[in-house]
Amino acid sequence: MPRLCVFEVIGVPGSYEKVSYSILGESMREEAYTRDAVLPADVLCSSSSDECYTVLLAPEALAASIAETPSEAVDLASNWRKLETLLGELYSSVLESPEKIEVKALPSYGVFYGGNNLELSIYGPEYGDLELSIFMAMLEALGQYSCDRVVLDTSVGYNIYVSAASRAFRTLVVAYKLGILDRLLLGGDKYAKFYVSAASPVRRGYKGPYPLSLQEVGAKIFPSFPLLSSAISGLKPESFISYSSLKRCPCIDETDLDRVLPGLKAETGRKWGRLVASLKVFLKQGLKLFTALRLNTPLVLYQPDIVLDEEPPGQGEVEEAINGLMEFIASEAWRTIKSAVDEGRAVVCRLAATRSTSLYTILALLETMSLIRLARHLMSRRAGGMVPLRELEWFKEEVYEGRHEFAEELRLNARMLERDLKELKLASTRLSQQCQLYSTLRGPVEEQKQRQSREDSRKLRRGKPMAGDIKRNFFAHSGLLDSIVNVCKSGDEITVTYTLDENMKKQLNSWLLSPE
Template structure:
């Protein structure tokens, strides 16, 4: 298994040689607890990697403007310094924007940032790294060192990546296992091994929509996620294409989600729901945008970073994850515009079982069985489903409200909107083409 070990560093010097103990394994004469975690997993035939999280306030030399606003230069500088204290070379540096006031190169420097920004930056790094691995990944947040602000932000990022991963893989599936590690304090008697406690870390994820549909116009605009009002107009102009694509994706996510939640699976086989948009490309553009707008700006001994609406951003990433999963599960269905009862039942019940939607499963089986029981009446040419129920032919036309009620009450198989035919050994269903706009509207707002 691939292991990613994140540790926040609060300083670059002054560490003592310490022996650490993990589940009976002892690593001697290392300075950082992450090194012991690295060695422990390497000797257990895993593939570990350390990521040292370094606030840019750790830089204490001259030319602070050049380094503090250029993470690439700063990363190289910090990498050289950490190499002098770490016995393992297999580590990366993640530079994050600091919070607080520090003396650097003889100058007082104020770092203006938020814990939410830090958690977003850590989340983005975890997300990018996890994507590179094909198999399972274990993320370990080593919280033995570093300022409390950064530790809290790292745990928030770890929580977010767990939720993202579960939504991306259908709630019950997951690619990421997570844990946090904490070492006993290093006291005067540094000869005795200090225990490292590794605790599994998990949070629940539910099949719920991460966004509110009434806010769709706002949350589709990237400037919405930036607190600074003076930059919003510029961002609005530069990200117009992203806004249109994001809004389209979120609208289709809402409809796809509701088709499952409200048990309307046949809609997934129609053009009413569009899974063609590449959520990975849009996610990449979002990541690039966030890295750009949070680049530090040095001005009169202030290193300022644009504040982000981090909770809303996490919900946006959760939405992208959910869309990806649904697209993978159902993206090819729309090309058919129809489904056999056998296929619809098999595919949909498989999805419902993954999500624990047992009532939906029961009602769908009931409604499909009712149609199948009338197979002797079904012609080989497409016919309206209501024709199978001649005993109801004397009733007047249904009102729109009656149709909508019947639509959601009977697994989306409203008799005046569905066509049926016998094809080879199967019974096929499809929606009437002229009804798709209305179905799309209902799915977007079922409760209206």
């Protein structure tokens, strides 16, 4: 059965009236479905024949509204599982499908008020933390429920969280496409659709019906890898955490901060150092595979076991790394460091996340996972470790030319590859042995180029400077550098493969990491 996921930012329990909502038809004019509900998410679920899952996004600031004392507010703000359970019980009683409702707590910042003059101040997180935490909650739910349609309702909830949710939702579309990039490029015809819904503002005393409209959301994927090689090399556990956020906390003075910070960083490094080290290995593999795809060198994708200094990991290993990173960010980046209660006023001081590093690392890992699947699929199409020439021609037609929408987003261009495959095919007609180095098959007109290529290759293998720019030539000729490619004939089949010594493999890996 198809599955529908609905995300909604919630506010104070009991603050929403039950009113009538009408979901508009495709024309956005005729009423297609009308029902009374407390939250629009409930209407979206009940109107669909799909199996529906509702994820309620709950700012931790709600602790001020449901707590009876400052101490209880601090406890709920510092214990998100407890807050999620309590809010889940409160909202499940007014929604139609309580067994398929999940509450995800979000970090907050600012001053919030509750009953009995209760005041809750939260220091540390910023707007970027809201966006990152919502994105992670959405990504986790998308993986857990495998939804075919995904809707973000923006009708209710605190404004700043709805704003952050809208930004996170567009990033979720990008993340989803990066995570299934192999399917998109190889012709997978089934993938999720994303929508934003919004209802007219509810007026006091008017029970509706209020029109609820849906619009599909799209987002383009990056034409570059989310992280540069230098950024990957510099990753450390503390790269994902903003310790400076504690400076804004009134109950932590600078003396305490200077004393506490070294211990916090050391503890984080000990606990999560191994995870980050494995992330760096995976990310470097992903960057190399992306460079091969983006710069038209598909033979690398067919032979990563020959070209790369480490064989690509399994999909399960990368998935585990993504989940581990999100667990690390959720448990460490928004950890409460100090709290205080004084005469009706509660203060919570916590760390914050480094939004850009955290977000782009997650996106890069998702793209790495799909590129590894792509490479493993292409490896399975080889003939005894060799790559048939027809395979490279198929890849050009299927990926670089056949998937116009996604090839355009990645800015793939098959023109150079088409030229180089024609040259390789022509050269293969000169085979006088079963296998020959590509450079020996060039025509007499290119004799000077052959000599220069062989000389460059010899110098490269000896680690000496070259007269020509062999790195530039590698990418300019679609990775089919004649000094490192063997051309073979088996029956009517022409096959190619890289022939690399350790020094050449090292050079090639450095080019794929930094093609500029």
